[in-house]
Amino acid sequence: MARRGVSIIGIGSTPFTVMKERSIKDMATDACNQAILEAGVDRKMIQALYVGNYIGGILEGQETIAPLIANSLGLNPDIPCTKVEGACSSAGIALRQGYLLIAAGVYDLVLVAGVEKMTSASTEKVTMALSAGMDPETDRLTGLTFPGFFAQVARRHIKEYGTKIEHLAMVSVQNHANSVSNPRARFREPTTLEQVLNSRPICDPLKLFDCCPISDGAAAAVLCAADRAHEFTKTPIDIVGSGQATGPSCLYDHEDLTTLPATIRAAHQAYTESGLKPQDIDVVELHNCFTIAEIVDSEDLGFFPKGRGGFAVEEGLTAVDGKVPINPSGGLIAKGHPVGATGLGQLYEVVRQLRGDHENQVQNAEIGLVHNMGGSGTICTVHIVKRRG
C-alpha cells in the first residue's frame, strides 16, 4: 500500500494526578478541546474519533464513552466514534487507529484520545480491575498481579545480567527528578536513592517507589494528513513509523523473562516503516510502569544491549542530557499512569519536546519514540515521530 504522511497538529492533556471530582467524560472532553483549539480546526471537520480506555467499565461503570465524548465536544454526528481497549496500551492503540486510517486515505482529520479515572476506587478494587488484563485461566488464577509479574522479571534480570537493586532505584530517582519541572506530573518532589531503597516492599525486589502511582487523567491529539497539516499549524510533527504487536498472555509462555517480545515486534515494525534505527532517536517516552520495565524496555527497543539497561542508567546515558534521554516527563513512575490515557500522555510529552517547548527540554530533539505496553507484555504499540524539516 502507498501510505500518505500523517501529522500531529494539536495536542491536549489534563494533569495526571488525583481528580476525584472529574468524570471520564469531563477529563476527556477537556483534553480533546485543548487539542482541537491548539490545532485551530473546526470541530465539525473531524471525521472520526478513537478513544482509548481500559477499566472505565469496572471502576466507573462507564462504557460507550466515545459517542458520549463526541456529543460533549459537539462533533458532527455523522462520524464514527469508537472506544478501543488493550489494557495499558489503549491510548497507543487509539493513536494507531487514527494513524492507519489517515495513512490509508480513509480520513484526513481524526481526533484520538485516552482517558482513565482510577482514584475514586479503593486500592484493592483498582488492583482487581487491573487484573482484568490477565488471563483468568492461568496467571490470574494463581493470584499473580502486575507487581508480581514485574518482580519476577526483575529477579530474573538481576540473576542473568547482574543488574543491581540500586539500578532499579536509580531509575526511580531519575524519573522523580525529571518530573519536578513537569506541571502535568503527579509527583514533583525529588527523591534520593536512600528514600527509594527504604520505601516499603511491594513485591520483592520491587518497593513502593519502583511502582507507578494510581492516577486520573486524559490526553488527546488531532491527527491530519501530512499534506494538509500546514493549513492548521506551522509546526506539524509527523508520525513516521507505527507498530502494534502481541506477546504472551501468561507467564509460562514467556521463553525468557528478561525480554518482552511484543515490544521488540512493535518496535521492529515502527523502525522498518520509518527507515530509522534506535541510534536515530533523540528522545524517548517508554512504558515504565515499574522501574524494571524501563530497563527491560530500553533494551528491547534497541537502545542498549540486553542486560545493560540498568548500567546505562548508572552511567547517565538515559538522563535528559544523556545519549538516549528516557522519560524526561517523569514517566509512568513519577508523572503518573492513568492507564487508558498513558499512551497519548507520552505522545503529548514527546510532541512538546520536538517543538522545543518542553519544561524539561532535550536539546535539539528532532526525532522521538513513544512506547506503550499493556498486560504482562501482552500488547504493545510503538510510534516514531519527527519534527518536520
Added chain:
Amino acid sequence: MARRGVSIIGIGSTPFTVMKERSIKDMATDACNQAILEAGVDRKMIQALYVGNYIGGILEGQETIAPLIANSLGLNPDIPCTKVEGACSSAGIALRQGYLLIAAGVYDLVLVAGVEKMTSASTEKVTMALSAGMDPETDRLTGLTFPGFFAQVARRHIKEYGTKIEHLAMVSVQNHANSVSNPRARFREPTTLEQVLNSRPICDPLKLFDCCPISDGAAAAVLCAADRAHEFTKTPIDIVGSGQATGPSCLYDHEDLTTLPATIRAAHQAYTESGLKPQDIDVVELHNCFTIAEIVDSEDLGFFPKGRGGFAVEEGLTAVDGKVPINPSGGLIAKGHPVGATGLGQLYEVVRQLRGDHENQVQNAEIGLVHNMGGSGTICTVHIVKRRG
C-alpha cells in the same frame, strides 16, 4: 480514496443461549476457529484481529481479550489484536474496522469477532452493567434503563402514528416463529399473540416478550481482499457498503423519539457507498432489542414510511416470504442478544441467507443488510453485503 473490494470468506458462531460453563475466551475462540476453518485460511496469514465486547469488564472482570483470544487461536504474534467497544454495536464496529483496513489496502486478511458472557451474573447486575452504555450525568442519573428508554419510544410511536400494542406483539410472534428452525437461537418455541400480550409487564407498554433475552455467545468472520477471495472460497460474500454514525446520548437530545438518527446516518453512508437503495435489499437482520426497535428501525432504514412499520408487520411485509424479510433468524428477541456478539451474529445469519443455506431461507436472497445499534440509539453500524455474481 480508491477503495478495494472486501469479501467475507468464512463465518463462525456459537449458539446464542445460556452457556454458564464457557468463558469469553473459550466462546470467541470457538467462533473464530469455525470461521478460520471454513475459510480454509492458514491462521498464520491473518494480519489483524478486531474483537467486539461490551460488558466483559463489568460482568466477567475480563479486558484485554483480543490478545488472549489471538494467543488461544495461535495467531502470529506480530499482528495487532484490538478490542473495540460501542455498547451493543461492538461487533458491528469490529466488522467495520476490518472492512475499512482491507478496503484501504492496509491488510488483505482480517479476523473479526464479537463475544459476550451475560448469564453468570444476576439480572440486577446485568441491568446495571448494560446501563454503562448511558450517560451517568443525564439519563442514568434519573434511573432510566434501556427498557425504560424504548418504552418511551413505543409510547410516542403509538401516539404519533396509531401504532397498536398488537403490532408490537406481532413483531414478537414473528421473531419467535422464525427462530423455531434456527439451531443457534435461544428460544425455539412458537408463541401466540395472546401469550405475548399476557406476558408480565416490564415497562409499560413493553411486556416480557417485547424484550430480548440475556444470552451468552460469540460470532466471527474472516474478511479478505475481494480480489483474493477466490483463493479461499467459491462463494465469497462481498461487503458493498459500510456506515457508522453517532446519535444523541441522552433522552432530552432526541428531537423526535420515534426515530433514531444514528440509524438514518449510518444507513445513508452504507446505501451511498453501495449505490443501493432500500428496495434493493432482499433480507435484513436489524437490531430489535425490543419489539418497538424493529418497527422504528425498519422505518429509519428506509423500508417503510415513518409510522408504517407496525402496519407493515401486520400486513406480512416483513415475513420470510414478504416484501422485506426482517430477522428470519429470530432476531435479538428470539435468537438472543449476547450484546457484544450480536452484530457479527447478524452477519452470520445474512451470509448464510446469501449462500442459500439458511435454516429459514429467504428465496433467492442476493443482497442483505445488517443493522447493529448501541446505547439509546447512541451508536450504529450498517453493512450491506452481496452474493458475488
